[in-house]
Amino acid sequence: MSLAVFFGCTFIAFGPALGLVLFTVVRDPLRIIILIAGAFFWLVSLLLSSLVWFIAVKASDPRDEPLQKGLLIFGVLFSVLLQEAFRFLYYKLLRKAIEGLVALSEDGCSPISIQQMAYVAGLGFGLMSGAFSMINLLADALGPGTVGIHGDSQLYFLTSAFMTMVMIFLHTFWGILFFHGCETQHWWEMVAVILTHLIVSGSTFWNPLYVGSLVPSYLLMFATAAWAYVLSGGCTRNLLQSLRGQQSETSPQPGS
Amino acid sequence: MMITFMNSSDSEEEACNERTSLISVESPPAASYQDGLQAPEAAETQTYRKRRTGGSCSPSDADGSNSDSGIPVRDIAVDNKEEELTLKYGAKHVIMLFVPVTLCMIVVVATIKSVRFYTEKNGQLIYTPFSEDTPSVGQRLLNSVLNTIIMISVIIVMTVFLVVLYKYRCYKFIHGWLILSSLMLLFLFTYIYLGEVLKTYNVAMDYLTLFFVIWNFGAVGMICIHWKGPLHLQQAYLIMISALMALVFIKYLPEWSAWVILGAISIYDLIAVLCPRGPLRMLVETAQERNEPIFPALIYSSAMVWTVGMAKQDAASRVLTQQTWDSGGVKLGLGDFIFYSVLVGKAAATASGDWNTTLACFVAILIGLCLTLLLLAVFKKALPALPISITFGLVFYFSTDNLVRPFMDTLASHQLYI
Numbered sequence: 001m002s003l004a005v006f007f008g009c010t011f012i013a014f015g016p017a018l019g020l021v022l023f024t025v026v027r028d029p030l031r032i033i034i035l036i037a038g039a040f041f042w043l044v045s046l047l048l049s050s051l052v053w054f055i056a057v058k059a060s061d062p063r064d065e066p067l068q069k070g071l072l073i074f075g076v077l078f079s080v081l082l083q084e085a086f087r088f089l090y091y092k093l094l095r096k097a098i099e100g101l102v103a104l105s106e107d108g109c110s111p112i113s114i115q116q117m118a119y120v121a122g123l124g125f126g127l128m129s130g131a132f133s134m135i136n137l138l139a140d141a142l143g144p145g146t147v148g149i150h151g152d153s154q155l156y157f158l159t160s161a162f163m164t165m166v167m168i169f170l171h172t173f174w175g176i177l178f179f180h181g182c183e184t185q186h187w188w189e190m191v192a193v194i195l196t197h198l199i200v201s202g203s204t205f206w207n208p209l210y211v212g213s214l215v216p217s218y219l220l221m222f223a224t225a226a227w228a229y230v231l232s233g234g235c236t237r238n239l240l241q242s243l244r245g246q247q248s249e250t251s252p253q254p255g256s
Numbered sequence: 257m258m259i260t261f262m263n264s265s266d267s268e269e270e271a272c273n274e275r276t277s278l279i280s281v282e283s284p285p286a287a288s289y290q291d292g293l294q295a296p297e298a299a300e301t302q303t304y305r306k307r308r309t310g311g312s313c314s315p316s317d318a319d320g321s322n323s324d325s326g327i328p329v330r331d332i333a334v335d336n337k338e339e340e341l342t343l344k345y346g347a348k349h350v351i352m353l354f355v356p357v358t359l360c361m362i363v364v365v366a367t368i369k370s371v372r373f374y375t376e377k378n379g380q381l382i383y384t385p386f387s388e389d390t391p392s393v394g395q396r397l398l399n400s401v402l403n404t405i406i407m408i409s410v411i412i413v414m415t416v417f418l419v420v421l422y423k424y425r426c427y428k429f430i431h432g433w434l435i436l437s438s439l440m441l442l443f444l445f446t447y448i449y450l451g452e453v454l455k456t457y458n459v460a461m462d463y464l465t466l467f468f469v470i471w472n473f474g475a476v477g478m479i480c481i482h483w484k485g486p487l488h489l490q491q492a493y494l495i496m497i498s499a500l501m502a503l504v505f506i507k508y509l510p511e512w513s514a515w516v517i518l519g520a521i522s523i524y525d526l527i528a529v530l531c532p533r534g535p536l537r538m539l540v541e542t543a544q545e546r547n548e549p550i551f552p553a554l555i556y557s558s559a560m561v562w563t564v565g566m567a568k569q570d571a572a573s574r575v576l577t578q579q580t581w582d583s584g585g586v587k588l589g590l591g592d593f594i595f596y597s598v599l600v601g602k603a604a605a606t607a608s609g610d611w612n613t614t615l616a617c618f619v620a621i622l623i624g625l626c627l628t629l630l631l632l633a634v635f636k637k638a639l640p641a642l643p644i645s646i647t648f649g650l651v652f653y654f655s656t657d658n659l660v661r662p663f664m665d666t667l668a669s670h671q672l673y674i
Binding site: 131164 | 350354611615616652658659660662663664666671673
């Protein structure tokens with residue numbers, strides 16, 4: 001492969017996320033800390049789910065193919081559920097942090113709102129998830145080799161990059177939805193996040209039939225994006241005005 | 257030569273005292289004001305200024321003292337306003353440390369992944385005499401534990417020696433030691449590093465150019481670190497020498513010994529900084545009693561410039577306070593930089609080509625640093641910076657390498673996403 005593949009896949013997978021980080025996170029130290037702590041929480045959830053899967057695999061017969069496949073499916077589902085559980089834990093931690101920040105501030109309001117924290121936390125989860133999926137592939141892309149020489153799909157790198165991008169976006173929007181659900185006690189939003197996550201992960205079982213995995217994921221991504229936008233206080237008029245480059249007088253508080 | 261290098265580079269155990277005059281080394285002369293200004297009106301700025309994280313003042317060295325000497329923050333006036341100031345700026349401090357630690361790790365990981373020299377086995381330090389080439393696991397474990405014991409004993413002896421020197425005011429000796437060690441780092445190790453990088457990329461360089469480059473690099477480095485220089489340049493040099501030291505450790509410490517040493521150093525750090533009779537704590541207290549500036553070149557200072565406007569009735573005192581805001585910044589010892597980079601570099605070198613492990617260790621160390629700074633803000637006293645980060649780093653290294661890697665590899669081979 002080549003540098004072109006490497007750079008292409010890197011920017012497909014991480015370009016939008018990098019833009020989001022550069023424009024919204026880097027200026028504020030508190031947001032950087034929340035981002036990295038979010039990445040840490042995702043990492044811990046991955047660790048625990050890998051532990052469970054590892055124990056299950058070691059306790060089973062390695063030659064039994066269907067069993068191994070079943071264990072893998074179980075591993076994926078368990079990992080998804082654990083990630084959402086850790087998202088909830090992170091929400092609880094950030095809630096406490098906001099109370100602390102309010103107590104310490106001069107004017108009784110926190111320098112950062114829970115909505116901003118939700119966005120940054122989701123972004124942290126997404127970045128770490130994307131990095132863990134993509135970095136080893138990118139390192140391999142720099143070395144010699146031919147993709148799909150043994151009959152596998154030749155689009156492996158490209159589809160991985162697109163899938164990573166959609167996962168990063170999805171995690172960001174899930175973060176916003178989930179935290180909003182926790183804040184306003186709308187349990188259906190939390191259930192929706194968990195269900196969508198399960199659907200997206202489940203759809204990747206259709207790989208290498210990429211139509212079955214990429215298309216539903218992107219559709220779900222646009223749907224969750226719209227929902228998160230509405231929940232953050234956006235409306236179509238604001239969207240149109242921002243697209244036309246105008247300032248809206250009645251802009252709601254997106255928390256930024 | 258290794259011995260002298262180690263001996264000289266060890267120097268770092270210096271008194272980290274929270275005197276703002278410490279900062280004067282790299283900051284504008286305002287610091288001298290601070291000594292006299294214990295007045296309450298200056299308290300607000302001063303508390304901020306005096307905050308210092310526990311950092312080890314010494315670059316990690318075989319014989320060096322690499323524990324963190326935190327400097328207790330002097331509570332001049334525990335005003336509510338001060339609390340707010342310090343905690344509001346707490347996040348900024350954390351980022352001011354994240355950036356150099358990240359840069360140091362990036363340099364080390366980039367070098368490890370590209371220059372083969374630092375991953376080749378080429379002998380060991382005399383501080384780790386037992387070889388790990390034995391076939392049996394028990395023997396190897398025993399050898400690494402023995403190596404660790406020897407290394408830690410050397411470190412303890414050197415630290416105590418330094419404390420004794422400091423107590424009996426043998427400043428010339430300490431200064432000479434420091435200068436010799438930075439000379440070694442800035443010239444010899446840079447020369448070796450440059451040579452290996454040029455070899456890797458097959459670039460030819462004539463001796464004249466080489467001499468010119470190394471001479472300028474080293475001379476400017478000595479001036480910046482030991483005398484005066486632009487803050488960012490000094491910070492850059494400190495990061496570079498920490499990276500060079502970390503690379504030396506990564507090359508010359510055998511595998512298992514390195515991990516055991518990392519664990520043991522964290523425990524030693526904890527004891528040396530927090531126990532009442534710990535050498536580092538005594539060092540800090542002695543320095544505080546004498547109101548002396550710390551030795552330069554052993555602490556990374558992220559001095560931040562900020563002014564505080566105060567409605568002071570007294571015009572004279574207002575002038576004073578405005579001139580003395582000085583940055584508070586946070587200070588972290590070079591030893592911390594070095595050991596963080598050793599951990600991440602070892603993860604990059606030995607984790608079977610896996611980048612996930614390196615990334616996991618990196619995030620773990622940053623979170624550990626964040627927690628340490630949080631504890632510092634809560635307890636307001638000298639804290640060791642190694643234990644939490646190294647513990648997280650070690651836990652994440654071993655678990656990611658053994659548990660997460662097979663899981664992620666299996667997922668990647670089926671192109672599944674979680």
